[in-house]
Amino acid sequence: MSSSPTKILEVFDNPNIKRDFVIRIDSSEFTCLCPLTGQPDFADIHIEYISDKLCVELKSLKNYFWSYRNEGAFHEAVTNKILDDLVEAMDPRFIRLKAIFNVRGGVYTNIECEHRKDGWEPREVVNV
Template sequence: MTTDVSGLTQLGAHVEAPKSPEEAVMERVPSPHQGSAYVVRFTAPEFTSLCPMTGQPDFAHIVIDYIPGEWLVESKSLKLFLTSFRNHGAFHEDCSVYIGKRLVELLAPQWLRIGAYWYPRGGIPIDVFWQTGEPPQGIWLPDQGVPTYRGRG
C-alpha cells in the first residue's frame, strides 16, 4: 500500500522554520483507511512559545489525538508548524486552541482533541483542553498520559 505524496512540498526537502504560525504551511495526505475509526496521536513534549507580555519562553507538553476523515496531517509539516511558535507571543490558551482549530480546518477529522500541559509560569501551571465534540463510540482512546502537575518531567 502506498500513500499519494505528490502534492507535498516540505517532505524530503530542506525547509526553513516558519517565522510565525500564520505563515506555517501544514500539508495533508489521503488517509489510507477512510471509513475506519482509528486514533492518531502526536506528542510534542518540548513545545515552546513566548509570553506576549514579557517575551520570556513558555514550555508545554502537547498531545493531539484525532480520528481521521479523508486526510492525515503530514508529520514534518506539523513539526514545522509547532516550531513556528518558538518566536510567537501568545497566551497559553490562544496557542493551544489555535493549534487544534488549524488542524480541524486542514483535515476535517471525524474528531480531534488537544491537551496542552503548560509548565508553571509564576508558580501556576496552566493546562488547556479543547476538542471538537464527543468522541465517537467504540474507539479506543487512551489517556493522554500526562500527569497533573507535580514537578513535570
C-alpha cells in the same frame, strides 16, 4: 518540504477511511513567548484525532510548532489556534488537543480543547 518554521500544515490521504481509528501525536518541544514578559513558555502538546479523509504529515506539524517559537501568545489562545488550524487542514471526524505548559511562578497551565465533525458520533466502546 522545507526544514524551517512554517504555518503550512501538509496532509496526506487517510489509508483507511472506512474505519474510525485513533491517531495520537505527542510533542515535548513546543515553545512560544509570553506576550507580556517576552519570556519563553514551554509545553507538551498531545493530539488525538480520528481522521476523515486526511491525516496531518508529521514533519510539517513539527515545522508548524516551530513557527511559534518567537511569537507572543497566551496559552489559551495558542492552544485553540493550533486546534483550529488542524481542523482547517484535515477536517477530522474528531480531534482533541491538550497543551501542558511548564510551571512559571508556581502556576501550571493545562488547556484542553476538542472538535467533532457535524453528524459524527463515536462508536460504542466495547468492554471485554
